[in-house]
Amino acid sequence: MPELPDVETFKQYLMATALHQEIADIEVRSRQMLQKVSAAVMRRALRKSSFVTARRHGKHLFVKVSNGKWVMLHFGMTGFLKYFKEPAREPAHSRLDIAFANGYHLAYDSQRKLGEIALIEHPEVFVKEKKLGPDALDPHLDVDRFKKVFQKTNTTVKTALMDQKRIAGIGNIYSDEILFQAGIRPENKSSKLVEKEDIHRLYGAMKEVLEAAIRAQADPAGFPADFLLPSRQTDGICPRCRSYLESATVAGRTAWYCPVCQKQL
DNA sequence: CCTATAGCCTGACGGC
DNA sequence: TGCCGTCAGGCTATAG
Numbered sequence: 652m653p654e655l656p657d658v659e660t661f662k663q664y665l666m667a668t669a670l671h672q673e674i675a676d677i678e679v680r681s682r683q684m685l686q687k688v689s690a691a692v693m694r695r696a697l698r699k700s701s702f703v704t705a706r707r708h709g710k711h712l713f714v715k716v717s718n719g720k721w722v723m724l725h726f727g728m729t730g731f732l733k734y735f736k737e738p739a740r741e742p743a744h745s746r747l748d749i750a751f752a753n754g755y756h757l758a759y760d761s762q763r764k765l766g767e768i769a770l771i772e773h774p775e776v777f778v779k780e781k782k783l784g785p786d787a788l789d790p791h792l793d794v795d796r797f798k799k800v801f802q803k804t805n806t807t808v809k810t811a812l813m814d815q816k817r818i819a820g821i822g823n824i825y826s827d828e829i830l831f832q833a834g835i836r837p838e839n840k841s842s843k844l845v846e847k848e849d850i851h852r853l854y855g856a857m858k859e860v861l862e863a864a865i866r867a868q869a870d871p872a873g874f875p876a877d878f879l880l881p882s883r884q885t886d887g888i889c890p891r892c893r894s895y896l897e898s899a900t901v902a903g904r905t906a907w908y909c910p911v912c913q914k915q916l
Numbered sequence: 917c918c919t920a921t922a923g924c925c926t927g928a929c930g931g932c
Numbered sequence: 933t934g935c936c937g938t939c940a941g942g943c944t945a946t947a948g
Contacts, residue, residue: 652941653941653942654941654942657941683925710942725942725943726941726942727925727941727942727943728925728940728941728942728943729925729926729927729940729941729942744926744927761925761926762925762926762927763924763925763926763927763940763942764924764925764926765924765925765926765942765943766942767943804918804919805918805919806918806919806920810919810920813942815942815943822941822942823940823941823942824941825941827941880941902920903920903921903922904940904941904942905939905940918948919947919948920946920947920948921945921946921947921948922944922945922946922947923943923944923945923946924942924943924944924945926940927939927940928938928939928940929937929938929939929940930936930937930938930939931935931936931937931938932934932935932936932937
């Protein structure tokens with residue numbers, strides 16, 4: 652699930668529910684989710700503290716603790732957050748449970764355990780160490796910088812879009828949507844896009860798709876009618892021209908596209 | 917350096 | 933019903 656729009660929605664959710672409440676205790680349900688930190692250290696860092704704010708870079712969520720530390724949450728393919736009170740409401744694969752003094756809980760759920768939880772000094776240092784590219788919605792990421800990212804590579808445009816070291820936040824699902832909105836096939840060479848001046852449309856589509864998805868809180872039910880994503884399956888139909896969608900393996904993932912609306916350069 | 921590919925982990929689904 | 937293969941909205945370590 653979690654690409655940029657999803658993680659942005661998690662951030663807003665966390666900030667609307669879980670800030671400024673004393674943390675009574677935490678329970679690490681799956682040790683393997685913790686990166687370079689023991690459950691004991693994590694517990695010591697959070698107990699009696701509270702969360703004060705949150706920020707996001709790409710698919711990473713950073714939650715600031717009142718003692719100055721930050722908790723880093725990455726959601727893998729299946730992660731999400733859930734704020735709840737009744738124990739019966741705890742999600743099925745809760746890997747970290749944070750119990751607040753007011754009786755509520757915040758659960759980090761990850762069915763496939765492909766995510767990561769860490770305790771870090773500062774998000775900026777983390778981003779630098781991970782060599783993450785600029786966030787896809789960073790205002791400083793203008794079209795010229797975007798262009799540079801795409802011209803100096805020999806890979807496909809979908810692969811480049813999903814490479815977190817080039818631009819952070821886009822994964823398999825949203826790269827399909829962005830390429831559909833830009834009218835470009837996923838297996839086109841990235842550098843060719845720059846030659847052919849299609850790069851401006853790709854840039855515009857990226858910003859528009861991600862912003863629209865955030866407005867819909869990453870819920871497909873609220874997506875614009877011309878979005879490809881809800882049709883992304885066998886026998887799926889293009890929302891524009893009604894052709895059957897096609898799929899191909901690109902970057903080891905399944906790409907869906909409209910053979911009529913998306914051109915081969 | 918660059919790019920492509922297995923492997924990690926768990927569960928849901930379709931076909932037999 | 934049960935079993936098996938396949939696939940899944942991510943990323944890393946490795947090979948070429």
